Amino acid sequence: MSKTTTKHKKVSYAKWGYIFLIPFFLVYAVFSFIPMITTFYYSFFERYLDGLEEIGPTFVGFDNYITLFQNPDLLKYAANTVIMWVLGFLPQIIISLLFAAWFTNNRLKLKSGFFKIVIYMPNLIMASAFSMLFFALFANAGPINNILLKLGIIKESYHFLNTTAGTRGIVALMNFLMWFGNTTILLMSGMMGIDPALFEAAEVDGATPFQVFSRITMPLLKPIFVYVLVTSLIGGLQMFDVPQILTNGKGTPNRTSMTLIMYLNNHLFSENYGMAGAISVLLFIVTSLLSLFVFKSLMAQRK
Amino acid sequence: MNENVKQSSGHLYIRRILCYAVLVIFTVLCLFPFYILFVNASRSHVEIQLGFSMIPGTSFIRNWSNVVQSQTIHIFRGLLNSVIIAGLSALLSVYFSALTAYAIHAYDFRFKNAIFNFILIIMTIPTQISALGFVDLMTSMGLKETFIPLIVPSIAAPVVFFFMKQYMESSLPLEIVEAARIDGSSEFHTFNMVVMPIMKPALAVQAIFSFVTSWNNYFTPALILTKAENKTLPLWIAYLRSADFTKFDLGQLYMMIFIAIFPVLIVYILLSKFIVQGVAMGSVKG
Structure with missing residues (x-):
């Protein structure tokens, strides 16, 4: 097909391109865009329920934002969210890099099919049910305490969910289990894109596996690594289901496992429109900035 | 030289065993968590309270029928x-994302x-903020x-769109579309009858992912559905959590979690190879 003929033909069909885009943009406008704009709009108004009485809406400018930033809760919940994300992400990226390197290693020739299937599985499990399961497993008289007592590792049952470390640890463990398989597969497809000749050359030169990994694999894997990091961070900022169910929405103990979206959710349920709006705008700004990184890396790989 | 090869193959053998051990x-x-879930869903409340066991019990059917007959949790x-x-x-x-x-x-x-750039940018913006x-x-x-509100918004799914677009670039030559036009097929007819069949593998993979995403969704349904007859599984799980745990029949509790988790698990076991390939297919290439 020569360029001129296709161009000529495509021009006459251009209207179909627009027609086929209508459902997407109509639905996006009604269910996402308009709600987003009204959310931003409400962030400049005072409107909440006082008992059964509705206060407002009154235009208050940036007052909601000032209240939000003056309240130490915001910083605390942001810190909780980031801490729990880091605790889950660090082991996840280390294990995933290791597994991806093993699975793609031409000399090791591991039979990886079964393992890939098993480690990806937790990703598809309903997070809320998985969280309820862990709540039951780590209960004071639950199976985990039972096992630890039987093995003589602890003398009396450990109250995981009454301690900050225990609760955050369980959230991180669940996030790790749910995402390390996915990350392994993403990193693998990145590693398989690397020219095998580079590995062969390194081997001939007598490079150790660690040298191969740090000098060849990692530098060439950087784009996909950045992609995994940023998408995981965006996902981490949305952390909700796991801590919400695990702590029954309370972020116990002492709100040390309360995340930003749980904070937003509380304002949504108490119908405090102004505060919910302000938190939403803040999250929008942060995730948009992060999204630009993702967009850039997608663009870079499409070229 | 021969020595060297032998030495390195022995070395390789040990490395392989180490890798398998870690895996x-x-x-x-x-x-392990899913195994305990299965075991405890088959044990009675008293058995579960007595302590942990690796061996399934005999109360699976009874827990099941107790859950079926439950008056509070439907x-x-x-x-x-x-x-x-x-x-x-x-x-x-999948249909509208392909379109x-x-x-x-x-x-x-x-x-x-x-x-196109606009859709890529909105792809990573979370729904929670609106x-x-x-x-x-x-x-x-x-x-x-x-x-x-839980079904119609899935028509505008940027992630599914992006996957479909990637797939079309690799597997949908425009010559086929041209040929259909010459045969007098209308544009919409071409999409439904010529393009969609070619997209089948991508449609199947994305249908699974879309299904699971919606199945697992907790945040949005919790804001829309509150009446008992409307609640979805994640909402019942949240309800379970808010109930008084100490008064609960643990056999029933595990059975309910089992019911929420196992349908997806079975689908996954049947289609796992397909799904894992799909994850790799839709990913960013380094």
Whole structure:
């Protein structure tokens, strides 16, 4: 097909391109865009329920934002969210890099099919049910305490969910289990894109596996690594289901496992429109900035 | 030289065993919670309280029928609601995402690149940030307590769109579309009868992902559905958690979690190879 003929033909069909885009943009406008704009709009108004009485809406400018930033809760919940994300992400990226390197290693020739299937599985499990399961497993008289007592590792049952470390640890463990398989597969497809000749050359030169990994694999894997990091961070900022169910929405103990979206959710349920709006705008700004990184890396790989 | 090869193959053998040992540990870590779930769903409340066991009990059927007969928790109604919402979401999502991707892939028009970039940018913006306006709008449209706000939005699914677009670039030559045009097929007919069959593998993979995403969704349904007869599975799980744990029949509790988790687990076991390939297929290439 020569360029001129296709161009000529495509021009006459251009209207179909627009027609086929209508459902997407109509639905996006009604269910996402308009709600987003009204959310931003409400962030400049005072409107909440006082008992059964509705206060407002009154235009208050940036007052909601000032209240939000003056309240130490915001910083605390942001810190909780980031801490729990880091605790889950660090082991996840280390294990995933290791597994991806093993699975793609031409000399090791591991039979990886079964393992890939098993480690990806937790990703598809309903997070809320998985969280309820862990709540039951780590209960004071639950199976985990039972096992630890039987093995003589602890003398009396450990109250995981009454301690900050225990609760955050369980959230991180669940996030790790749910995402390390996915990350392994993403990193693998990145590693398989690397020219095998580079590995062969390194081997001939007598490079150790660690040298191969740090000098060849990692530098060439950087784009996909950045992609995994940023998408995981965006996902981490949305952390909700796991801590919400695990702590029954309370972020116990002492709100040390309360995340930003749980904070937003509380304002949504108490119908405090102004505060919910302000938190939403803040999250929008942060995730948009992060999204630009993702967009850039997608663009870079499409070229 | 020969010595060297022997030495390195012995070395390789040890490395391989080490790798497998680590992999087995993580396999156990991944499967263990689900195994206990299965075991405890088959044991009675008293047995579970007595302590941990690796051997399944004999109360599976009894726990099941207790859950069926439960007056407070309508888990099977929840299951049905979840199937309806997730099933319709998956269908709409794959069909319209393919249509949107086709619009960008097969036609040349002004703003085409701008529109494509726009969809990529909104891809990573979380839905939670517009939840306030969403609930507000759904309330004023009288759509609260209906499934529409949970099904229709899946028509605009940027992630599914992106996957379809990637797939079309690798597997949908435009010559086929040209040939259909010469045969006098209308544009819409071509999409349905020529393009969709070629997209089958991508449609299947994305249908599974869309189904699972909707099936697992907890945040949005919690804001829209509050009546018992409308609740989906994740909402019943949240209800379970808010109930007094100490008064609960643990056999029933595990059985309910089992019912929420195992349908997806079975689908996954049947289609796992397909799904894992799909994850790799849709990913960013380094």
